[in-house]
Amino acid sequence: MMNQVAALIFDVDGTLAETEEAHRYAFNRAFSEAGLNWTWNQETYRKLLKVSGGKERILAFAPDASPELVAGLHNRKNQIYTKMVDSGQVSFRPGVESLISSARAQGLKLAVATTATRANVETLLGARKAFFHTIACAEDVRRKKPDPEVYALVLKRLDLPADKCLVLEDSVNGVTAATTIGLKVVVTPSLYTKGQDFSAAAAVLKDLSGITLAKLIELKG
Template sequence: MPDADLPAALIFDVDGTLAETEEAHRHAFNEAFAEAGLDWHWDQARYRRLLDVTGGKERIRFHQELAGLSVLDDPAIARLHARKTALYVAHVDGGRLGLRPGIARLINQARAAGIPLAIATTTSLANVESLLRATLGAGAPGWFAAIGAGDMVARKKPAPDIYRHVLDRLGVDPARSVAFEDSVNGLEAARAAGLPTLVTVSRYTDDQRFTGALAVLDHLGEPDQPCRALAGRAPAGGVVNLPALRDWLRG
């Protein structure tokens, strides 16, 4: 059983939090558009704006609305998004993405301490499982007591639904657990579910403001690669570990 003073559970977002995935997603979208004969191309500036909308199908729909288009109906959007997901998964399965600093270390520490792990994300379940297998090993999806992903809930972040979905399955006190996020939408979702939240900014969220986070860091840190605090206090030694999370929860 885990120490009662340690977090009751660790709940991770995926894109931008576990790994810097968004460029792989952007390229997969553009490949899918080209295959479908669409003259759409999302450059980095456009994609940064589109990331304000959570969910890939929702992002495609929003792009159409911005451009004043009605090229694709909902079934066509779903098919296009499914192809994009397949392209992304192939990219990940090829071993071309790695976890951000400190992620694997902290996950392994939590497992050793008996602390439940969970995922709460708006990305597709196939994307989550592919990333976990490619970076942590074939059995890694089974390490997580709950995986909330994709369309498992009606409303996506910043609504708290996906976090509440996961918390229901974990059966833990949200106030004693920690969520890990990289975006304002994710932070708002986690906090609305009652979860203290640690933010590690990512490539596409470095211009956002994270009011209410436990702290805002550049990453979780490694012994040879200490993290920096962008807001709040950095952990001792520049490494986020279970004692550091305990101390944040204590305030």
């Protein structure tokens, strides 16, 4: 069974780590510092997460915002988020570290397919960045999830067919992006994606704690 999978492809926000509350806090701090009376509560942010990309969410919330304002807010948000990660306020979800170690020991390639910014991804990964064969981020694609572009790019860089890879995701946008090009997906819903329609996924798990690599690959079917 193990030889049927040659690579694991991870989403980042909500999948590798429960990052979205940190992002929401950072957005609100950036808004406040800019003198804006915008506040994204959990309900508002849950709706905005249907839009992929931080700049895109700002525009979805405030369509008339200038490009300069959007870029400035997003840049400041990322600075605040980076400090939160560096101070240990964001950690990997249960079972993720163990799964990465097992995959490396078995000789599987590891990849990231996200439409988060490269700076945020590299901040979260830290030294673990070296474990990944390729990391595809927002800067690498024109269209964000649910468009499959980022997954197509990762497959090209891995030089592997879709049936030799398994994707770890947390959102319906991610599942749609991956399954559109034939990738199988195991979902671990996050705080903001619980209750979404994951019927296209191969399996849905609470998290990865206690899940061996062999079991995960078995779920791929």
